[in-house]
Amino acid sequence: MHECGMHDNEKKNIIAIQTLRNSIMGSTLMATTSILLSAGLGAVISSTYSVKQPINNSVFGAHGELMVALKYVTILCIFLFSFFSHSLSIRFINQVNMLINCPQDPDSVVTPEYISELLEKGFTLNTIGNRLFYTALPLLLWIFGPLLAFLFSLTMIPVLYNLDFVFGCNKQGKTEHQINTCGDCESQ
Structure with a gap:
């Protein structure tokens, strides 16, 4: 009976370590993508490539030198901060991965x-x-004009909202803002 409990605990430990590893891999992918996009934007900013003026600036937005520079620098800064955040995330999760199995010592800093x-x-x-x-x-998409950026933002808001809030159900089958721990709403 005691061995079964230890065996279950070992499975939980493996799942925890795999979850941490998967989080590190996800952060690494996002950090790599962010820095690659930053490098690409940096190359575009520093090149002498010029975009032709569109016929209708009201649809495609202003493409003056100042506005184009503002767009590229804003996007570059956001991707760099995204890279920085993901890199620090990898650092902290790696520390957790190494320290999680340290022996418990009452005098240790690692609690x-x-x-x-x-x-x-x-x-x-x-x-x-x-x-x-x-x-x-x-x-x-703002590079190509405000209309595309606005439309993409409108579609992204509901997607992010649904990712942030998990809709569960209570025993009466009513929807609530919570983590769904009761199973399918239809089964209750």
């Missing part, structure tokens, strides 16, 4: 509370990095 704080910082920075990245996507 479960300390590890929990590191984990929270890592996931908070990951969320900030993702939000910055998502903010930069409509701004990329």
Whole structure:
């Protein structure tokens, strides 16, 4: 009976470590994408390539030198901050990965509370990095004009809202803003 409990605990430990590893991989992908887009934008900003003036600036937006520079620099800064947030997230989650199995010593600085704080910082920075990245996507379309940026923002708001809020159900089948822990609404 005791071995079964230990075996279950080992499975939970493996799942926890795999979850941390997957979070690190996701942050690495986002950080890499952010820095590659930053490098590409940096190359565009520093090149002598010029965009032709569109016929109708009211649809495509202003393409004067100052406005184009403002658009590129804004997007570049957002991608750089996204990269910075994801890099720090990777750092904190890697620390958690290494410290999570340290032996418990009452005099040690490494306590479960300390590890929990590191984990929270890592996931908070990951969320900030993702939000910055998502903010930069409509701004990329801003290069081509305000109409595309506005339309993309309108479509992105409901998507992000549904990602942020999980709709669960209570015992009467009424929808609530919570994590769905009761299973399918139809089954109750």
